[in-house]
Amino acid sequence: MRTLTYREAVREALIEEMERDERVFLMGEEVAEYDGAYKISQGMLDKFGPRRVIDTPISECGFAGLGVGAAMAGLRPVVEFMTFSFSLVAFDQIVNNAPNMLTMSGGQFHVPMVFRGPNGPVHALGATHSHATEPFYANVPGLKVCAPGTVRDAKGLLKTAIRDDNPVIVLESEALYNTSGEIEDADTDLTVPLGEAAVLREGDDVTLVTYSQTIPLVLETADKIKAELGVSPEVIDLRSIRPLDADTVCKSIAKTNRLVIVEQNRPFCGIGAQLTYAVQRDAFDELDAPVTRVAQQDVPMPYNEKLEDAVLPSEQRILDAVKEVCYL
Amino acid sequence: MPYVQMPKLSDTMTEGTLVKWLKQEGDKVEISEVLAEVETDKATMEMEAFDEGTLKIYTPQGGTVPVGTAIAFIAGDGEEAPAAPEASPPQPAPTAATPSPEPAPQESPFTPAEPAAATTPPPLPAAPTPSVPTSSGGPLRASPVALKLAAAQGVDLSAIAGSGPGGRIVKNDVLAYLAGGAAPAPVAAPAQAPATQATPAPAPVQPAPRTIPAPRQPASSGDQRIPLTGMRATVAERLLASKTQIPHFYLHLEIDAAPLMTLRKQLNTPAEADETGNTNKYTVNDFVLKAAVAAAVAVPEANASFEGDAIVRYASVNLSVAIALEEGLVTPVIRDAQNLNLLQISQQVKDLAAKARNKRLSPDTFSGGTLTTSNLGAYGIESFDAIINPPQAAILSIGAIVKKPVLSADGNVVPGLRMDIGMSCDHRVIDGAIGARYLSELKKILEAPAMMLV
Numbered sequence: 049m050r051t052l053t054y055r056e057a058v059r060e061a062l063i064e065e066m067e068r069d070e071r072v073f074l075m076g077e078e079v080a081e082y083d084g085a086y087k088i089s090q091g092m093l094d095k096f097g098p099r100r101v102i103d104t105p106i107s108e109c110g111f112a113g114l115g116v117g118a119a120m121a122g123l124r125p126v127v128e129f130m131t132f133s134f135s136l137v138a139f140d141q142i143v144n145n146a147p148n149m150l151t152m153s154g155g156q157f158h159v160p161m162v163f164r165g166p167n168g169p170v171h172a173l174g175a176t177h178s179h180a181t182e183p184f185y186a187n188v189p190g191l192k193v194c195a196p197g198t199v200r201d202a203k204g205l206l207k208t209a210i211r212d213d214n215p216v217i218v219l220e221s222e223a224l225y226n227t228s229g230e231i232e233d234a235d236t237d238l239t240v241p242l243g244e245a246a247v248l249r250e251g252d253d254v255t256l257v258t259y260s261q262t263i264p265l266v267l268e269t270a271d272k273i274k275a276e277l278g279v280s281p282e283v284i285d286l287r288s289i290r291p292l293d294a295d296t297v298c299k300s301i302a303k304t305n306r307l308v309i310v311e312q313n314r315p316f317c318g319i320g321a322q323l324t325y326a327v328q329r330d331a332f333d334e335l336d337a338p339v340t341r342v343a344q345q346d347v348p349m350p351y352n353e354k355l356e357d358a359v360l361p362s363e364q365r366i367l368d369a370v371k372e373v374c375y376l
Numbered sequence: 377m378p379y380v381q382m383p384k385l386s387d388t389m390t391e392g393t394l395v396k397w398l399k400q401e402g403d404k405v406e407i408s409e410v411l412a413e414v415e416t417d418k419a420t421m422e423m424e425a426f427d428e429g430t431l432k433i434y435t436p437q438g439g440t441v442p443v444g445t446a447i448a449f450i451a452g453d454g455e456e457a458p459a460a461p462e463a464s465p466p467q468p469a470p471t472a473a474t475p476s477p478e479p480a481p482q483e484s485p486f487t488p489a490e491p492a493a494a495t496t497p498p499p500l501p502a503a504p505t506p507s508v509p510t511s512s513g514g515p516l517r518a519s520p521v522a523l524k525l526a527a528a529q530g531v532d533l534s535a536i537a538g539s540g541p542g543g544r545i546v547k548n549d550v551l552a553y554l555a556g557g558a559a560p561a562p563v564a565a566p567a568q569a570p571a572t573q574a575t576p577a578p579a580p581v582q583p584a585p586r587t588i589p590a591p592r593q594p595a596s597s598g599d600q601r602i603p604l605t606g607m608r609a610t611v612a613e614r615l616l617a618s619k620t621q622i623p624h625f626y627l628h629l630e631i632d633a634a635p636l637m638t639l640r641k642q643l644n645t646p647a648e649a650d651e652t653g654n655t656n657k658y659t660v661n662d663f664v665l666k667a668a669v670a671a672a673v674a675v676p677e678a679n680a681s682f683e684g685d686a687i688v689r690y691a692s693v694n695l696s697v698a699i700a701l702e703e704g705l706v707t708p709v710i711r712d713a714q715n716l717n718l719l720q721i722s723q724q725v726k727d728l729a730a731k732a733r734n735k736r737l738s739p740d741t742f743s744g745g746t747l748t749t750s751n752l753g754a755y756g757i758e759s760f761d762a763i764i765n766p767p768q769a770a771i772l773s774i775g776a777i778v779k780k781p782v783l784s785a786d787g788n789v790v791p792g793l794r795m796d797i798g799m800s801c802d803h804r805v806i807d808g809a810i811g812a813r814y815l816s817e818l819k820k821i822l823e824a825p826a827m828m829l830v
Contacts, residue, residue, distance in 0.1 A: 305521045305547055336519040336547040337540070375540050375548070 050233060054196075055225040057203035058088050058164075060234065062126065065210040066096055069124060072210055073100040075111055076128030076165070085130045086166065086225055112138035112163070116145045119161040124210060129165035132219060133179040146215040147190025160213045164206065167195070167219035168261055168312045172356060175348035180313035185217050186290040186322070192242055193289040195219040195260040199229030201287055204240030216242070219289075221261040243291035247300070251282035254370055255300040257323065258310040259286040262361055266310050269366045277367070279374055289319055294326035298334070301327060305336035306373040310361050315343040337373040342366050378427040379461065380411065380448040382441050386739035388610060389416045393440040394447060401433045405450060412447075417606035418706065418742050420735035425450060432457035440606075518545035525550045607704035618766045622682075623803040626761045629815040633777045633795040636663055636825045661751050662722040664774050664797070666828050668749055669693045669713040669721070671818040678814040679746050681767040682804040696745030696765055697725055699732045706732050707765055709745040718828055749774060759796040769805035770814070773798035795822075 052060070066072045073096075074089060080103040083090040093101045104111040108129060115125040129135045135142060142163060149157045169178035186193045192214060196202040202220065209216035232238050248263070249270060258266045263285055270281045282300050286293065301307055307327060309320035320341040327339055345359040370376075382392045393415040399405055405425045412423045427450040435447035446461035518526070518533055522545045526533050529550070536553050538545035604612070637660075644657050672679040672693045680689045693714045696707040708728040710721060731737045748765040753776035762773040775796040782792030797818060801811045821828065 305519075333520045333524045336521045375546055 049230050051228050052199050052203075052231050053226055053228050054199050054202045054220070055086065055088060057199045057229075057231060058206060058220060058225075059090065059092070061203040061206040061210070062089065063092065063095065064237075065126075065207055066092075066100060069210075071122065071124045072126065073102065073118075073123065074126045074128060075102040075104055075115060077104055077106055077130050079103060079128050084128070086222065088128070088225075108134050108138040109141060112141035113145065115161050115163075116141055116149065116159055119146075119159040119215075120149060120157045124160045124162075126162045126164060126210060129163065131177060131222070132165055132167035132181045133173075133177045135163065135165070135181060136179065136184075139184075142185065142191070142215075142217070143188050147188050150214065151190065158213045159215050162206070162209045162212075162216050162218055164209075164218040165220060166222040166225070168221055168223070169344070169349055169356070169360060170222045172351060172353050173349075174351040178349040178356075180311075180344070182219055182289045183313055183318050186292075186319065187317075190214065191290065192216045193219065194242055194287060195221075195289055196240075196287065197221070197224065197258075197260045197263040197285050199227065200231045200238070201240050201246075201285075203231060204238045205242070205287065207237075208239045208242055211239070212242070219260065223261040224264075227264070240287070243288045243293055245287055245293040245296040246285045247282065247296070248285050249281070249283040251280040251304065253279045253281065253304055254306040254308060254374055255282045255284060255297065255304045256308050256310060256366070256370075257284045257286060257297055257320075259289070259319075260312060262310050262312050265361060265363065266366065269363045272363065273367065273370050277370065277374070277376060279370060279376070281370070286319070286323075292319075292322060292326065294323060294330060297323065298327060298331040301331045302334045305334055307335070307339045308366065308369045308373055309339065309341045309343075310366055310369075311341065311343045312361065313343060315341060315346050318343055337375065340369045340373050342369050378429060378450040378452065378455075379446040380423075380425070380450060382435075382443050382445045382447050383414070383423060384443045385414070385416045385421050386418055386742070389418075389443060389606070389739075391440055391442045391606065392416050393606065394435050394437055395420055397433060397437050399431050401431060403431050405429065405431050415606060415735070416739065417610040418739055419737045421738070427452070429453070429455065430457070434461055516545070517542055519547065521547050522550050529554055605703050607701075607706070611704055614766060615763050618764050622764050622766065624761075624764060624800050625803050625808065625811075627799045627801065627808070627811045627815055628759060629797055629799075629819050631795045631797060631819050631822050632782075633660075633793040633822070636660065636795075636822055637777065637793055639663075639825045639829075656719055656722055658718070658722055659725075660753065660777060660795075661749075661774070662718060662725065663822065663825055663828065664751070664772075665695060665697065665710070665713075665725065665749060666718045666721050667818055667821040667825075668747065668772055669695055669716075670821050670828065671814055672747055673714050674817045675810065675814040677810045678770050678801075678806055680769050680805050681746070682769060682802055683767070687805050690746040692746070694744050694746045696748040696768070697728060698748060698750040698762075698765075699729050701732060706737065706742070707745060707748055708732060708737050708741040709743070711744065748772070753777065753795070759798060761798050762800050764800050764802055769802040770811070771800050772818075773800065 062074060066074070074092065078085050079089045080093040080098060080101045089101060112127055115127040118125045146159050146161065149159050167182065168180040182193055182195060185191050192212065194205045194209065194216065196205045196218070206218050209218050248267065256266050256270065266283055270283055273279050273281050282304055284297060284300060297307070309323060311318060311320045313319055315321065320343055324339045324341070342361045342365045344361070347359060349359060350356050385392070395413040395415045397412045399409070399411050405411060405428060407426065407428050408424045410422045411425050411431070413420050414423050429450040429452040432449040432451060434449070435441055435445070441447060449457040451457040516533055517538060519540065523533070525547060531550055531553060533545055536545050536549050539549050540546045640658055640660065640663065676689055679693055680687055692712045695710045695713040697710060698705060698707050710716070710724050710728070713721060716724070728737065728741070745765065745768060747768055748771040750762040750771060751774040752760055753774055756776050758775045758778055760773045760775065762771045764771050775798070777793055777795045780792055780794055781789050782794065784790045797815065799811050799815050
């Protein structure tokens, strides 16, 4: 085992897969000459050359569509969005062309490609640059969506995504790029399956479900919940949004009887809403309290820092939710 | 796939009864040959073959099955009929899917307004522990897992004071009850850590016997249990909806039936055919129907329906006529009755009644009525109030013509012939004054009946 940053883990996954399979290539804004806007692809131009690490114009719809075509033609493109807020410009390619091509071509054209990049609100970027896009894309049959929240998953899920024969959206997090974590040695061919949640911390009294960049907040708050409320929380990282692993959550609820979902996206038709549906259906008799969510407030993201803090999930809101479901 | 399915023969049909197979298993059948008679909620219909071949029967005579169920298979040349339909249909036992007629099991003590009530099983018999009255006295609320735990341990939830919001009984309350044998006081202090979460070893509790479902009215020997026919179920459903959802009010008016009786006698006396070859005998009801139609033309506000955001006033008077049958009640419709003369109305009613008794009314005969009449005069009933036939806004309750002493114009008591006609109105559509205008128009027409002949 060794320690890496999330950024290094993503880069390692890209390099390993490009070395393993010459059909894999990376394309996006400033991924080559500038080493990537977030330095994910640092050194990769030198290593693989301009045919496989490609700078694109600022035209998301164009290069996302180019990726779909390349995938249909037999390559395995990795399309980087500088942020997933910009992927909305390429919505038609991601939502219409990539996921539907296999079905609408009668099985003739697979689209084995990855859309990846940082997703979700970070800090004072305003409403248009702070989108958590996972509910948009998870709504589409034919797309798989994952959101790695740990260093190990950042590498393992991306490698699995690149090897998948269908379009996969890998939602990274700018807020996590600099975080460090333990990971298997470089010579391990690490993959993490899609559609499997992970129990990050075991507990007995309340299940906290989260994913991606709210994981650190939830883990810190879990300590306080234990210390201040005397409640033992179980923390689950969804890891994949679609397929969604409700089974792991329901198993946990069978033990704790209570669920709080902490999510970085908005509440309406959000990931927690979908999970809540699955839980009330499959674990109805295990619930001791209504499922509670801590999501963004349902407003356009304010630019003002204090207001943004009020919109995002916070320690206090999580504590309040836990008290509510535990009847404290 | 030459399955023969239970056809949907009317908009409201959800299941049908196989009254009679007219072909037997193994018979060769041709396209459009009649296979069977099927009873819907309204009529008995013939069912034709759409394929030719050898018949294999799945649903025996008398069986009731949902619409769409495979009831037979017609095997073509060299084709083997499957032993059973592919999708397993409900058991074709007679009346298998017919709603049972007994009153719904009592759900008390919960009120329907409480969402929890629907999922709350009847409280289990109390475990042998001192019973504590519910704190609130309000409806019982409990979390799903608390219900499950209580059921598994045989705990009477009504003996526990819920500590959750609105008195909700939560898992900890049940655990505390099991541990201490007493209900915990409702927790007010928020600082209380869920110490009981540390799973106290549940006190050994004698599993209590489960209650059985609420019993039916105890049957004495000789009582009959008559499963609902499709027709009875429809009558039950529609009239319950009408009486509970439509704000009914009732008007009555007494009509001098002497002129009507005189005219009827004149019309019926020449039993030989008139110049058109007609030998029709007119009933009192024929005149009332004709008058009801004419009054609806004069007061179109009464020929209407309530449709949520609007009142529909109909251009035609489609008169529904209630006809009692041994197994129920049907209301076939005389369409565009405003264009029919007395003879045509009389003939149509006779035709509809005969068809109804033979169960040969086609389903479309029942749709589109705008006003209904019900006549119990033949039974000597003088006055009654019928239930509105939705979505119509009014129904007429026609009583018997009775001889009674009446005051003549000069103030003397003389023998008279009188008939009571009641009108049940949907107040959302028909106000009292409109109903009164309709009834007085009806009275005017019936008391000068010759005008109905021109």
